[in-house]
Amino acid sequence: MCSQNSVGRPRLALVPAHSAAIVCGDQHSGEQVLQAFGTSQGGTRHEDIRFLTGKGQYLADILPEGALHAVFVRAPVAHARITTLEVSAARDMPGVRAVWTAKDLQDAGVNGSVLGATLADRRGGKGAAPKRPILAEDTMRHVGEPVALVLADTHAQAQDAAEAVELDFEDLPVTLALTPGGPTLHPEAPDNVALDWELGDEAATNAVFERAAHVTTLSVRQNRVTAASLEPRAALAQWDGTRLHFAFNGQGVWTMKRELAKLLSLDPEQVHVSTPDVGGGFGMKVMVYPEHVALAAAARALGCAAAWVADRGESIASDNGARDLTSTAEMAFDAENRIIGYRVRSQFNLGAYNSQFGQNIQTALFSKVFTGVYDIPAAHLQVQGMYTNTTPVDAYRGAGRPEAITLLERTMDMAARELGLSPFALRAQNFIPADSFPYKTPAGETYDVGDFSRLLSRAQDLGDVKGFAARKAESAARGFLRGLGLSYYIEAILGDDTEGAAVEFMPDGRVKLYVGTQSNGQGHETVYARYLSGLTGLDEALIDIVQGDSDLIAKGGGTGGSRSVTVQTTATHGMVVQMIAAFAEFLEAEIGSGPVEFEDGIFSAPGSNQRLTLSEAVALARTRGAEGLLRHERRVKLQGRSYPNGAHLCEVEIDPETGALRLDRFLAVDDFGNLMNPALAQGQVHGGVAQGYGQAVLEEVIFDAQGQLQSGSFMDYAMPRAADFPMIDFESVPVPSLNNPIGMKGCGEAGTVGALAALSNAALDALWDNGVRHVDMPLTPQRIWSWLHAQSG
Incomplete structure (x- = not known):
């Protein structure tokens, strides 16, 4: 067994930088710290060959044969009351399988609001929380708002049917002002003020200004921009009769899983969310959008696979x-x-x-x-x-x-x-x-x-x-x-200051590292595999990164807020420390009677000439039937x-x-x-x-x-x-x-x-x-x- 510290728990010692060593024992800080060989070292990216040779698997590349194609009818004006929404002609067009409006969603039991957080308001209570319908109900409130969903055998058929939808409306006054007043969009927000928020001590700050020797005042306008990711938003929904599989090019699968289950009145176990390769996100692809919910609801009702891939103009109009x-x-x-x-x-x-x-x-x-x-x-x-x-x-x-x-x-x-x-x-x-x-x-x-x-x-x-x-x-x-x-x-x-990591040793010698973040092109496959290799001595080429699958990874924080590598490698670090300690305890009976050390990728024990790599220790554990050593996982929380x-x-x-x-x-x-x-x-x-x-x-x-x-x-x-x-x-x-x-x-x-x-x-x-x-x-x-x-x- 590892030697015990003063509180009766085994510790792993700090070792010099650029040396992957874990030694059972104490250290003055009481922290378990492991330094990897590959930290601050360069190298080519694992992903590059796949992407540069056109072998990336983006959403549009994984559509199953026979999947229906979705096109959304969108609001052509910024503010109007819908007077006519006639879809019967579109439903009768060749190849069309369904045309859905807000009423069809309601008939299918989907009548919720798209997720939107609210904050405490300095006026009391919280900021306004008007319903954001999945498809526009009686009023359209911005150009590009989805009004109807068309599903057809081909994209061209869906596009033709969308153009056949009859949409008439009565114009309403438009407000674009960033000052209170003007035509009211939502009764929950008088003067269109959704939120009035503050932080800090206003009285103390004002008092300081009274005695200032100089005050500089400056107003700055921040122009509106759009993310314009290389790959537009897209999604695929499949219903097998009992379970929904929803794939989308996002930045994390767990919020989508939760929201789809809630809005479609499904048990969470009935929803599987996955993410393939993603061509850029930049924060814009974190969110649950109305299109996601409408597509999933329609696919469930039709009992089929349905896909939506936005074009560039649609993205600029409808992306956040x-x-x-x-x-x-x-x-x-x-x-x-x-x-x-x-x-x-x-x-x-x-x-x-x-x-x-x-x-x-x-x-x-x-x-x-x-x-x-x-x-x-x-x-x-x-x-x-x-x-x-x-x-x-x-x-x-x-x-x-x-x-x-x-x-x-x-x-x-x-x-x-x-x-x-x-x-x-x-x-x-x-x-x-x-x-x-x-x-x-x-x-x-x-x-x-x-x-x-x-x-x-x-x-x-x-x-x-x-x-x-x-x-x-x-x-x-x-x-x-x-x-x-x-x-x-x-x-x-x-973002979430907790994260998990898991490693699984496969019979063929490959190693799966399960992560709770989602690459959008940053190089996660490279940095995560290299870090695990540096910590453990495992062959980097044999490490596969598993991400973006709610069936394989129970919980994760996704990607956003510059959190990914910090929280994920911290979780991997904690998981490896735990894993090496478990192997050291197992190997104590196998290679010596003293405490087992792990340094430079090698397990050893005083008084024994046996040396084992982690891969060899895994093979020994498999031979001995120690199945519990073939998978390790841990969640950690950042200190700050x-x-x-x-x-x-x-x-x-x-x-x-x-x-x-x-x-x-x-x-x-x-x-x-x-x-x-x-x-x-x-x-x-x-x-x-x-x-x-x-x-x-x-x-x-x-x-x-x-x-x-x-x-x-x-x-x-x-x-x-x-x-x-x-x-x-x-x-x-x-x-x-x-x-x-x-x-x-x-x-x-x-x-x-x-x-x-x-x-x-x-x-x-x-x-x-x-x-x-x-x-x-x-x-x-x-x-x-x-x-x-x-x-x-």
Whole structure:
């Protein structure tokens, strides 16, 4: 047996980095910690060959022969009362198997509301919770809202039948305002205010402002964007007479399982949800959407398989939108330029209904980092969520944290200008000191570690800030305006702070690792297999990652909020520690009388010359009939969140004749703690910065005054291209987290969180000498040209 510690439990000792060793015994911290061979080492991705050779199995690739094809009839206007919805002609068309309306759903016993969380309201009670019907009932409230579902033998037949549905309506007044008032969308929300939410001590914060030596005020508009994932949303529903199998390209299967069971009045055991390969999610694919429920209900009623694959225009019209808010920040300084107070007022767009997390994004999630990396003693945040006749708004890469950091970092830049200080110096003066951690923010978050001055100093050196004046002069000589932009962000990994991992040893020698997250293209198969191999010495090529199946994995937190690798490897770590201890106890009787050690992938015992790899120990256990050793699982709970942070520095050139902006340099100096795989981390930074650039410079979902979508295709909605980017430089400056045994911090959203303010600040810096004092995203040529010419008259 392993030797016992003071509380009578076996412990596994800490070993040096880059050595996979578990030794029974005590350690001063009492923690069980195991370091993997592969931590912070590169290598090719397992997934790449499959994806690059066209062998990925996406939703559209797994449709069974004979599956019916679904097409949705969608609202053509933003707000109207339905007067006629006649589907008999469509039902009689060739190949059509069903045409469903809200009444058909109700006749099938499906009359619930699509999931939408609500928060506590400062006026008392909770935010509004109007019903979001699965198919529009008597009223259509946004362009693209599903009104009817057509199922036919082929997609073309379904499309033809959808066009034959007779839909007449009486127009109702449209509201798009992010201010209270206007035509009421829901009686539950007078003046269309769904939620009025606050955080912090308003009285104490206001008192601080009374004695401020200087106050900077800035309003920032966050443009609405759409996720535009490479693979549009899609789903497949199959009913075998007793059980529903629902496959969809999402970011986790368990919420979908729960909601389908509830809305279809099924026992949870009657619902099996799975996810194949997913071509991008970015938060938009986390949610349960009306289309999912309608498709599942119809497939059950028909007793068949039915599939829906959205096209791009349908996606832009019906996928959850993102951002879409206006915020005003006020920052109070004392006479020594120290921040003494910060208050924010925001009004954000929920769209026509609550989406799954809609009320959370610009409130609870925004608040996690709304004071950023600064030592601010008093802060208050007040937020109103508004209903409008637009597609619902929800999570998108960063989900509230990019919005908070953009506002804060643009305010810091403006304050530096007003105070006559360098933006670097003002930030450094107000950073939370490195010796002040753990640090509790006004929002109640406890940052575990941080060394912000170190990262900022490194960014100044790598970014050659001293040489900027010369580069600006060189640009001017060519007729261009050059600007330098800085943003120092902090992020909070979100989502479920518990996760499970299980390993199963198969008779053929392969190993299955069951995980509760869901890859959307990040490289999970690589990092998880490599980490397990590094911990145990198992052959990485023999490890299969099992994900996205509610029958095989009872519970999981899915993917979102930069949680995946942190929580999943923590769970894997805990499971391996438990597994090795179990094998050590088993092997004690097999290879020696002393305590069995596991180091560098080898079990051994003092006084014995026997050495066994884990694979050999598994084979021995199978021979001895020790079946309990062939599968191990464990759930863990993180001690706390981790808080990735870093300095983003960029330079842009602007052509004053056309307003065109060109990104010339971009540097990200990031603290992600201990990296699992540097190449994958760098890829996440590159992708995040690219999406941030898209929002900052190009992208915007636009509705006209009647709520009609004006940017419904890639002909109208501008997306970034490879030619828009220089090489995005990245350096890791790790300050390991104390809240997980690996010391890591999530990196999936950080690039976007930091990029928006850096790019906006760079653009304003380029335009400042020409009299421009404010910019808002997107930084399109037409808008920049207009700002310049407004100053020149």
